[in-house]
Amino acid sequence: MRAPARLAAAGLLIGLAVVVAAMTLAGTTPQAAPPGIPDPGPLVGWALPIARLLTDLGAVATVGFLLVAVLLLPSGAQLQGLSVQAVRVASWTAIGWAAAGLVLLVLNVSDIFARPVTGLNIDLLGSFIIDFAPGRAFALQVLGALIVAVVCRWTLAPRPLAVTLGIALATVVPVAFAGHAANAGSHTLAVFSLMLHLVGIVVWVGGLLALAWVALRGSKRLPEAIARYSPIALWAFVTVGASGLINAALRLGSWSQITSPYGLLVVAKTAALVALGVFGVLQRRRIVREDKGFARLVVTELFVMVSAMALAVVLARTPTPVGEDVLQTPAERLLGAPMPEAPSVARVFLGWSANGFGLAFTVFAIALYVTGVVMLHRRGDHWPVGRTVSWLVGVVVVAWATIGGIGQYSHVMFSMHMISHMMLSMIAPIFLVLGAPITLALRTLPGARRPGENSPRALLMAAVHSRLARFFTHPVVAAIIFMGSLYALYFSNLFEVLMRTHSGHVFMEAHFLLAGVLFYYVVIGVDPSPRTVPPLVRFGLLMISIPFHAFFSVAVMSADYVIAERFYTVLDRPYATDLLADQYLGGGIAWATGEVPLVLVMAAIFVQWFRSDAREAKRLDRKADRDHDAELEKYNAYLQSLDRK
Incomplete structure (x- = not known):
């Protein structure tokens, strides 16, 4: 097994381990329902967060490889060399993204209707997609991932692939309507902060993941790619941090809830992101200056990032201190906030x-x-x-x-x-x-860093x-x-x-x-x-x-x-x-x-x-001045000829 594949498998195992540990600490592990109460079963309870993590990793990888191919690595009218391979990898990760998203959709149907997966039918799936906002969000995610996969197989031109990168980022957005933010007070602020958080994460982590792949392939274009990625990473990091704080504040409600299971998970995730942002920038500058050690550092960062994403998956299934039923009246539900x-x-x-x-x-x-x-x-x-x-x-x-x-x-x-x-x-x-x-x-x-780029x-x-x-x-x-x-x-x-x-x-x-x-x-x-x-x-x-x-x-x-x-x-x-x-x-x-x-x-x-x-x-x-009033002289000559006639 090649080094990238081994590291990907190790990162996935780390993410799964963090999911299990966080669910255990937060008390959200699947529990058997009392007799007579419908229950989808423990398989669905464990599979849901795992499918969500795989879906998020598919989105991150797809966006990252497209980002490297379109913007970070030098390219001309047609992609060449490592950029072509990055697009091919993105097509496969998009297929995996769509498959994991489809599994996630089915598991959510099982969870919402409290039925085992074997007890589902096409009517329940259709009802979930048509009548529920999370169902529409998951369906749009699967559709968007499939479109990205098809386009990545169809063209190697940078401009269509730049549009495809935009589609991939837009595909991440509907998921914001499928979590806590979609059902609580300050609706628009919660949903928009979560949207920005998700987009920032996939750009930041995805770009770093693809750069690690470039580094492991031994490309001589790595320094150019890092130089172009650095300002993008800075904007993404600030976006992730600010949107995450806003969303956490809305969900926690007050500082006293920081010791709740949800609050402790937020603290752990925040600490991981801050450490990555500060130490990653400082160390990467030193390594780029010395031109060595980048692959080792970036792989370590990716493992921490996967752990932070796993914590986010568990957060999405952990009850918030501010309940999701704070909007009581029909007017409040329409407005997403109390009547002014x-x-x-x-x-x-x-x-x-x-x-x-x-x-x-x-x-x-x-x-x-x-x-x-x-x-x-x-x-x-x-x-x-x-x-x-x-x-x-x-x-x-x-x-x-x-x-x-x-x-x-x-x-x-x-x-x-x-x-x-x-x-x-x-x-x-x-x-x-x-x-x-x-x-x-x-x-x-x-x-352009070189002619024709x-x-x-x-x-x-x-x-x-x-x-x-x-x-x-x-x-x-x-x-x-x-x-x-x-x-x-x-x-x-x-x-x-x-x-x-x-x-x-x-x-x-x-x-x-x-x-x-x-x-x-x-x-x-x-x-x-x-x-x-x-x-x-x-x-x-x-x-x-x-x-x-x-x-x-x-x-x-x-x-x-x-x-x-x-x-x-x-x-x-x-x-x-x-x-x-x-x-x-x-x-x-x-x-x-x-x-x-x-x-x-x-x-x-x-x-x-x-x-x-x-x-x-x-x-x-x-x-x-250049032609000594040639037009004026020509016009004057024309008038003189008319006068002579």
Whole structure:
């Protein structure tokens, strides 16, 4: 047996041993049910955490090998050498990921319906997938893993494989809906923190696992791969640590619960992760500098990481000090949190809402942008202060509309929801687009280490100029998405369906923001674009969109029925009880808010128009200096010939 296979088997045995030990210490080992009580049996009780660990390891390995093949090892138009082998390994690990996920799905059906595996049937499996959020999450995981496996067998081109890496990371996300976070208070914050935690883990551990494989293969490209992996590992480590602390705080409830079985497991996992982060960075720098000992260190780290993942598996099956039934009333279950108090000026402008989407966007948008600006200044490059200010203003507007007071009340009042909608789709995108984030990313992302390499910068540029980007940035398409979604959402049952689920509300917030960014990217964008839209066409596009927005606002104000009436009836808020009056107010807010972006965008278009003319004049002046006004001399000669005739 080769060294990588022996080390993989050793890591798996360590993980299984930690699972058994942690379950024993936490008191979660399978126990026989009292007579007459349905019981899936001890086999399911032991197999569930083992299948979960194998599923997680499959995800980690798949993401890691794709990361090495696409980003860490140098590559050209087609992958070569060790990168090809990494993709082939990723295809096999994706198959294992899908198989373990399928076993995990079946075991969860057995556990939830309290039946042995031999007593299951297709109807129970179908009911679990259709009617239960964890069932849908596990099914999506299996489907995503199979897609990754097929693509890895189909192509060796870096760009499709970069998309496949994104699919693999997205496949990890639904699992966040299958644990404690999906059923407790502060729902969106708990689910989003768990999502970020899972993504950070698979990137961090997966990258390290694949680098260990590269080191054991004796590749001379290892130092280049480590250098590119280090900043990725730092971001992943910070994400894992911050999201883990947030999630643990929500589940523990107070410091007094730190000595509970769940709290002790959290402490053990935290200690392992912190030790890995601190000592791993220090030791890896020394080893890379001396160019020896990396394989030995990274294998040791991987064993500790597998142990931490095993502890996380047991944590997912250990009862939390904060129970999963803290949401008692129908309104609390709809909101994922207690009903907020009656709105006031102070609560609307200074309030706080534990919104995971808004918090994640705010933190990452500020951290990534500021990091890029600092990198430019450190190497002596200039970045306009106005762009930075514009970006930060846009992020603040998004924060107010999601995690601020408006975000809190947007769940319970149509008028507040409409303010949040307008902020996310019509105000914040203007400032975000003028912040030129794509340009900043292109100037700071790693470039090619050798001619022809598909570096992160090249992959981003290829995405910007891809056929898909060209389609979505067509002025007509952008306008249809921006304005058409208003009518499709509010004048159908879609709004009520999305408001009834936490994921639906997050989807609306993300859609509002992305639709607005796409529209204003076409109208006033300063970043590179696959299309060149003249200023006059941009201005016309803006003028055409105004009547559609105004008509929508009037239609909402004139409606004699309540939009999403059943949702607001079940919510039964103790204030603003006149639903139709609150809806009328929301329509008026939408109408009035539409004037603000009009002024901002018109000003931006005229400034860009003026600058475009100034640049064209400078270009013509330079051309005239080079050819001694050849065009002017030619034109004068033409006029003289006409005069002679």
